[in-house]
Amino acid sequence: DTGVSQDPRHKITKRGQNVTFRCDPISEHNRLYWYRQTLGQGPEFLTYFQNEAQLEKSRLLSDRFSAERPKGSFSTLEIQRTEQGDSAMYLCASSSFAGSSHNEQFFGPGTRLTVL
């Protein structure tokens, strides 16, 4: 399967613990996005990368959240000192961007985080 993959699919953690999620985008895509989705809502933009550069972060992304894409391929999203309000589905998406093209984003299956 050459789609976007995310690992793990589910994560249960205790409040105060750190968690890290991984996203592997479609190989030829240079843009990678992170979203958060809570029940009954659409995905909310968190941050995105073009190659290895993190170009924008939403105000939703508190200081406890950090994302990296060190080699311009896979990305990690870390949440430090988790809170119950962090419980959500974390979605990763990727797209290709070249010049003025505006291509659709392809989404992974998501990582469901439950903070107890």
Next chain:
Amino acid sequence: AQSVAQPEDQVNVAEGNPLTVKCTYSVSGNPYLFWYVQYPNRGLQFLLKYITGDNLVKGSYGFEAEFNKSQTSFHLKKPSALVSDSALYFCAVRRLANNNDMRFGAGTRLTVKP
């Protein structure tokens, strides 16, 4: 800032009947508009998009959507619904000049009954 409204939380239709899932948007400037579908335990799947050109856009699985600038709407339609179309549908908008920030609606759950 751009935003999307999906006024119906749920839409129920009988198999074989036409379906419409509504979406209205608010954006400064020209919009990019998208429809995605989400099946249980799966990621969002792209259905179709409007960038420019013809107001009627055709997409995957027989779906189409009509861009109406005066009504700021982008309703999703299908002439004949299938039970397998039952899923959660999301409309999204992105400003033409902004490639990164895509705003999604809250979603509409479509149920197609046999």
